Amino acid sequence: MIPALFICHGSPMLAIQSTPYTEFLRDTGKQFEPSAIVVLSAHWEQPVTTISFAEGTLETIYDFGGFPDELYHLDYPAKGSPVLAENIEQRLRAAGIPTRRDVGRGLDHGSWVFLRHMYPKANIPIVSISVNPFFTTAEQLEIGNALKGLSEESILVIGSGTTVHNFNEIRFQQKYPEPWAIAFDDWIVQTLVNRDTDALMRYTELAPHARRAVPRAEHFVPLFHAYGSAPGRIAPRAIYKGYEMGTFSQLCIQFS
Numbered sequence: 001m002i003p004a005l006f007i008c009h010g011s012p013m014l015a016i017q018s019t020p021y022t023e024f025l026r027d028t029g030k031q032f033e034p035s036a037i038v039v040l041s042a043h044w045e046q047p048v049t050t051i052s053f054a055e056g057t058l059e060t061i062y063d064f065g066g067f068p069d070e071l072y073h074l075d076y077p078a079k080g081s082p083v084l085a086e087n088i089e090q091r092l093r094a095a096g097i098p099t100r101r102d103v104g105r106g107l108d109h110g111s112w113v114f115l116r117h118m119y120p121k122a123n124i125p126i127v128s129i130s131v132n133p134f135f136t137t138a139e140q141l142e143i144g145n146a147l148k149g150l151s152e153e154s155i156l157v158i159g160s161g162t163t164v165h166n167f168n169e170i171r172f173q174q175k176y177p178e179p180w181a182i183a184f185d186d187w188i189v190q191t192l193v194n195r196d197t198d199a200l201m202r203y204t205e206l207a208p209h210a211r212r213a214v215p216r217a218e219h220f221v222p223l224f225h226a227y228g229s230a231p232g233r234i235a236p237r238a239i240y241k242g243y244e245m246g247t248f249s250q251l252c253i254q255f256s
Contacts, residue, residue: 002032004157004230006223006253007114009041010244012064012071015113021250022117024240028252029118034156036084036125038147040226041110042161042219046130048098049143051089052105054080058126059106076112081125084155088127088147095146102130110160131225133217137201140221144228157229159222163188164213164249171246181247184213192227192236192253200227213249223253230255 005028014022043063044050052058057077064071085101092099105128107115115122135143147157164181171178187207191199203220204210214220227236234256242250 001231002034002151002154002156004151004159004226004255006159006161006226006255008162008250008252009110009114009160010162010248010250012067012109012113015074015109015116016068016070021240021242024252025114025117028239032156033154034124035154036081036127036156037115037119038084038088038127038129038150038155038157039107039111040129040131040143040157040159040222041108042131042222043108043110044105044128044130045132045218046100047132048100049092049132050100050102050105050130051085051092052080052128053082053085053101053103054105055082055103056080059104060112061106061108063108074116076107076116076122078107078112078115078122078124078126081127084125085127088129091146091149092143095142097143097146114160131218131221133221135221137203137224140224141197141201141228144225147225147229148231150229151231157226159224159226161219161222162249163220163223163251164243164247165219166212166215166247168215169212169247174246176246177243178247180209180212181243181249183208184210185241185249185251188223189238189251189253195232195235226253226255
């Protein structure tokens with residue numbers, strides 16, 4: 001049995017940083033030895049849920065600009081797994097969720113940046129699944145529910161995003177978090193601990209500062225996918241909480 005995780009992937013700079021957060025990522029990777037990894041990244045959006053069927057070594061995608069040259073020379077040569085991809089496709093279709101295949105998709109920075117710290121050897125097969133921020137929260141949870149059971153096969157499901165993600169609220173030099181960002185994360189964590197799924201699905205109405213924290217849902221919905229995929233035997237818990245640039249949350253959650 002292995003848990004599902006919601007992981008903050010941070011900015012591309014995370015790939016070359018050495019911080020308490022990257023230390024946490026390294027330590028977390030040492031705790032779990034999955035046979036494969038499934039990543040639902042905020043940086044792969046598709047109108048229909050799309051699964052990467054890429055074979056062999058996956059392309060490292062540099063889906064960002066204006067960063068140091070060093071980042072564009074990094075490589076994360078993990079391999080894909082069409083066999084696992086087909087397993088996922090069958091699960092989603094059995095749940096009535098339309099799917100498509102992508103035979104060439106590599107790893108965007110919402111995947112490889114944090115995985116470099118968690119699993120630096122890049123020796124674990126990875127399958128990516130796209131997100132659609134315009135699905136309802138119920139539909140997001142259904143996608144996660146369709147993946148339930150993978151943890152029993154030692155497959156690590158990771159929802160990769162950020163709970164508080166608003167470029168208009170960045171405070172580049174600020175070393176302390178804004179109170180409203182903390183309040184939003186605290187509400188999310190407590191709602192999960194209480195297993196109040198109904199409230200979570202209505203976060204836009206009920207959570208404090210929700211519109212400010214989540215102006216667009218692509219970075220938030222991977223949380224639903226990780227949540228839905230877990231066995232649910234133990235209440236979810238926050239395993240890391242931090243902030244950078246005043247508002248960008250590094251909240252990470254474990255679902256067991």
